[in-house]
Amino acid sequence: MMRFIHRLASPKYFYDVAGRIVPWAGWGALILILVGAYWGLVEAPADYQQGDSFRIIYVHVPAAWMSLFIYVVMAAAGAIGLVWRIKLAEIIAIASAPIGASFTFLALVTGSLWGKPMWGTWWVWDARLTSELILLFLYLGVMALYGAVEDKRMASRAAAILAIVGVVNIPIIHYSVEWWNTLHQGPTVTKLDKPSIAPEMLWPLLIMAVGFQLYYVATVLMRARVELLERERNSRWVQELVQPR
Amino acid sequence: MTPTRKKRLILIAAMLVGVGIATALAVTAFNDNLMFYFSPSEVAQGKAPADHPFRVGGLVTTGSVQRQPDGLTVQFSLTDNQSTIPVQYTGILPDLFREGQGIIAKGRLNDSGVFVADEVLAKHDENYMPPEVADSLKTARQGMGDQR
Numbered sequence: 001m002m003r004f005i006h007r008l009a010s011p012k013y014f015y016d017v018a019g020r021i022v023p024w025a026g027w028g029a030l031i032l033i034l035v036g037a038y039w040g041l042v043e044a045p046a047d048y049q050q051g052d053s054f055r056i057i058y059v060h061v062p063a064a065w066m067s068l069f070i071y072v073v074m075a076a077a078g079a080i081g082l083v084w085r086i087k088l089a090e091i092i093a094i095a096s097a098p099i100g101a102s103f104t105f106l107a108l109v110t111g112s113l114w115g116k117p118m119w120g121t122w123w124v125w126d127a128r129l130t131s132e133l134i135l136l137f138l139y140l141g142v143m144a145l146y147g148a149v150e151d152k153r154m155a156s157r158a159a160a161i162l163a164i165v166g167v168v169n170i171p172i173i174h175y176s177v178e179w180w181n182t183l184h185q186g187p188t189v190t191k192l193d194k195p196s197i198a199p200e201m202l203w204p205l206l207i208m209a210v211g212f213q214l215y216y217v218a219t220v221l222m223r224a225r226v227e228l229l230e231r232e233r234n235s236r237w238v239q240e241l242v243q244p245r
Numbered sequence: 246m247t248p249t250r251k252k253r254l255i256l257i258a259a260m261l262v263g264v265g266i267a268t269a270l271a272v273t274a275f276n277d278n279l280m281f282y283f284s285p286s287e288v289a290q291g292k293a294p295a296d297h298p299f300r301v302g303g304l305v306t307t308g309s310v311q312r313q314p315d316g317l318t319v320q321f322s323l324t325d326n327q328s329t330i331p332v333q334y335t336g337i338l339p340d341l342f343r344e345g346q347g348i349i350a351k352g353r354l355n356d357s358g359v360f361v362a363d364e365v366l367a368k369h370d371e372n373y374m375p376p377e378v379a380d381s382l383k384t385a386r387q388g389m390g391d392q393r
Contacts, residue, residue, distance in 0.1 A: 045375030049341060054373060083253045119366045120339030126281040164257060168268045180279045181302060183349060188371040197373040 009088050011228055012237040018221040025218035032211030040204035047201075056114045058205055061189070062212040064107035067135060068170055070100035070216060074142070075167045078160025087231070088224075090156035093163065094146050095223035099216055101139035108132060111184075119183060127176035128184035131169060138166040152231055282349050289328040293354070301330060301360055302349040302368060310344055323350065323360075334362040341367035 007013050040058035047054035074096040081090035111129070112122045123129065142159045149155035177186045189195045195202055232238045246254070272279070282302035283293045293299050303323035310321040318335045321344075332350050342348060347370060352362035374382075 048376040048379035181281045185371045
């Protein structure tokens, strides 16, 4: 196991393995998202109170889950990069940031679109919405900090520290609806009790969530490969790669 | 693990703990301000501010909704099953507004104890089900003599 991790940390080996994973994850994501979207948008029954408007859950909730998940991955990879100075961990961390920011933005926008007809407002400054907005700013801050420093290894370290500090926001986002009175409803699926959603509505949601995960895997590996080539452009294996014998 | 790596790891852990404690303290200090709304019992206890607008959240009491002839003004009462507060609102209500539904009203109390709202938001709960399931749940409850 350790040997496999050590091999994976070598840039050339990672480049090859990631290149082989990308199509699988990409096609898997496409199929699952199509199935989940059809099932969720067409097959699943309408909600007893919200009617068809509830169907935005199939984009909103997986996107919000991903926004939290990717942040934790980014901070963990950043921490590994800081402690062990593994180049690949730094690359995974910074490759995750724009993807996580996009999911956060998507969650905010879909929530807002749903909020207008259901709540009666596009936006309120309650604890859940505000902490999710802070998450978006954290992602943007990490990206900006990384871009502002010329030396990419130093930039990675600075960005990683910011990412780790921001981790405190993750439990706040998750528990905000339980700790405080908020306009946003409490958790439906991610709690210890039985999910308070009918199974025929839950299944497409879970399929969409797995699809979004695979989409992240595919895109983060694609971004990481590009970043890797750029950073290693002077190394022998990249030279050999671009100049076929 | 080499000593330098160990030191860095400890440093990062210490940083996380430090930031965590600082945030926890700040969040507890602002706890009251982070509450989006007051419950009717909190209003009854006088916890709500008298001098500026605030929000009240609760369930619309069943049978309390009265519409005025002008078609826009609505009177209803909000309850948390302990205290009840009368609310008056002029404007368009959100789709989810109905009796028994959780809502949040923003406004202030007038002299006669009526909460005059200038904004009413519907609070959705975390339950999702098809209409048939909701109907059968309702019939089952009524069968057991539960009035909810």
